[in-house]
Structures are given as C-alpha cells and as structure tokens.
Ligand SMILES: Nc1ncnc2c1ncn2[C@@H]1O[C@H](COP(=O)(O)OP(=O)(O)O)[C@@H](O)[C@H]1O
C-alpha cells in the first residue's frame with residue numbers, strides 16, 4: 001500500500017509531580033496560609049480525543065498538543081490575555097471558560113485570590129473534536145489548585161466533568177494516557193490505562209468547526225439492544241487494543257452509538273473515516289468531530305484516501321496529563 005509518510009510531532013515532556021495526590025512541586029501554600037499577590041503558576045494542559053470510536057462518553061486519550069495558561073494572583077480585578085487559537089473570539093471577562101472554571105474551583109476549595117491575571121497561549125484547535133473546552137476547564141481548575149498550593153484531587157475531576165457534562169475528555173486532560181470514564185448517580189469516575197508504546201495517532205483536521213453541544217443534539221434518546229451490546233464489546237476491546245493489542249484496533253474502534261447519527265454535521269469527516277477503515281486503518285471521529293482520528297502504529301495514511309482538504313497532524317500520546325509548575 002502506498003502511504004503518506006508522517007512524522008510524530010509535539011514535544012515529549014518529562015513528568016512533573018503535580019496531580020493524583022502527589023502535590024504541587026513549587027511553593028506550598030498549605031495550612032490556610034497564603035503567599036502574597038505575586039504568586040503565579042504555569043499550567044500545561046493536553047488536548048484529548050474522546051470516544052475512540054466505540055467508547056461514546058466513556059473513553060478518552062490525551063494528545064501531546066498543549067495549551068499553556070499562566071495564572072497570577074494580583075492585587076485586584078481580572079486581566080485576561082489570549083494568544084494562538086481563539087485569540088480573536090474568546091471572551092476576556094468573567095464569561096471566559098478558563099476563568100469560570102478557575103472561579104468554580106476557588107469556591108470549591110475555599111480559596112479567594114484578591115485579583116487574577118491569566119495569559120492563555122492556546123494551541124488546541126477550537127470546536128474540532130480535540131477537547132479544547134475540556135482543556136480550558138481543566139486548565140482553569142488546575143490554575144486555582146496550583147495558586148492555592150493544593151494537589152489536584154477527585155473534586156477536580158468532579159468539577160471538570162460537571163462543567164463538560166461528561167468525563168471522557170476532562171479525565172484524559174487531567175490524567176494523561178487512556179482513560180475509562182463513568183458516571184454513577186451524580187459522581188464521575190475515571191481510571192487511567194497506559195496506552196501501548198507503538199501507537200502513532202494522526203489527527204486529520206478539517207477547516208470547518210463543529211460545536212459539541214450541537215452534535216450532541218443529533219443523538220437519539222434510545223438505541224437498540226443490539227447496538228448497545230455491540231458498543232459494550234467493542235469498547236471493552238478498545239481498552240485492550242489501545243493498551244496491549246494494537247493489531248485489534250480496527251474492530252475495536254467500530255462505533256454504532258454516535259458517528260452515523262452525527263453524519264449530517266460533517267459528511268466529509270465520515271467519508272474519510274469510512275475510506276480509511278476500508279483500507280484497514282483504525283479510524284474514528286475524534287470526540288464530537290469534525291476531526292478524524294487515525295490510530296496507527298506506523299504513522300502512515302493510505303494514499304488512496306483523499307485528505308487534501310484536511311490538515312494532517314501526527315500527534316503523540318500525552319502520558320502525563322495536566323502539569324502545574326511555579327512561575328518565576
Ligand atoms: N482556551 C479556551 N479559552 C476559552 N474558551 C475556550 C477555550 N477552548 C475552548 N473554549 C470554548 O469552547 C468552545 C469549543 O468547545 P467544544 O464545542 O466542546 O469543542 P472542542 O471539541 O474543541 O472541545 C470554543 O468555541 C470556546 O467557546
């Protein structure tokens with residue numbers, strides 16, 4: 001098979017102590033004592049690809065495309081600057097998603113900064129199915145925990161998932177790697193699974209955007225028992241294939257719960273998914289689309305599939321999740 005050759009992109013980064021109860025690496029602000037208004041932290045938060053075909057609202061994997069948010073406590077007020085993705089359209093006031101998540105986390109952990117300055121250097125494309133909103137939410141929450149000197153904890157997951165309405169993306173951005181997410185009554189849960197070392201994901205990103213809340217509205221209230229059984233088997237297989245048996249990725253990423261229902265929102269995306277799969281490439285819609293995820297082990301796409309209207313972006317798996325570090 002003739003294939004487009006691609007090279008993995010995105011810096012591999014070292015693990016930094018921060019989350020999962022390991023504590024903030026910088027100044028510790030515990031015991032009710034807070035350091036003064038100069039305290040600041042940098043949050044580096046990964047993109048994510050949710051669903052992975054068969055695991056609608058249940059599976060997510062972090063990708064090494066990172067938004068970087070510098071968070072500083074100031075004397076008063078709010079100052080937000082944004083560069084990169086969304087610089088022309090995201091809000092700079094209290095309605096900004098990062099700010100809203102930051103404020104909600106402050107309330108949850110009982111932290112009250114006098115004023116706040118944020119700089120968001122955004123890389124994750126917006127409304128393309130690569131988890132930009134989840135990254136913004138996790139970034140804001142991590143900023144609050146970082147400034148407060150608290151390690152990220154289960155409440156951070158609860159809050160992030162409540163914001164997003166599902167835990168698949170936010171858990172991936174928090175924990176890195178592959179996550180299995182679930183919801184039990186009103187509590188969310190997530191378990192991290194290490195993805196196989198050979199995975200070479202490729203994001204095939206169209207120019208047009210698609211808002212997640214719009215394509216969630218295309219989904220039916222009920223699905224057949226047969227489709228539910230299909231999804232149960234394939235999503236369980238997806239965890240095994242992504243972690244241990246990449247040779248099983250093609251059947252594992254087959255979906256019956258969301259992609260076809262959403263086809264009208266992005267017909268070209270579905271065309272590419274079908275053509276790649278027909279050529280033996282494990283492809284699926286990334287999140288709520290319109291990006292196509294090709295989960296390869298050779299970083300190659302078949303030339304027979306026309307992706308000329310898309311940006312082809314090889315992107316490594318992020319195995320670390322959100323990182324918080326002290327700033328200057
Ligand atoms: N870094 C950010 N700062 C502020 N708002 C953001 C940021 N990232 C995403 N958003 C908001 O989330 C929207 C995209 O969310 P969504 O439709 O869920 O798509 P995605 O698949 O990119 O998460 C953007 O249009 C914007 O309103």
Ligand SMILES: N[C@@H](CCOP(=O)(O)O)C(=O)O
Nearest residue numbers: 050057129130131212287288
């Ligand atoms: N399970 C969700 C995932 C949405 O991911 P996003 O990256 O498109 O926000 C869904 O399919 O709606």
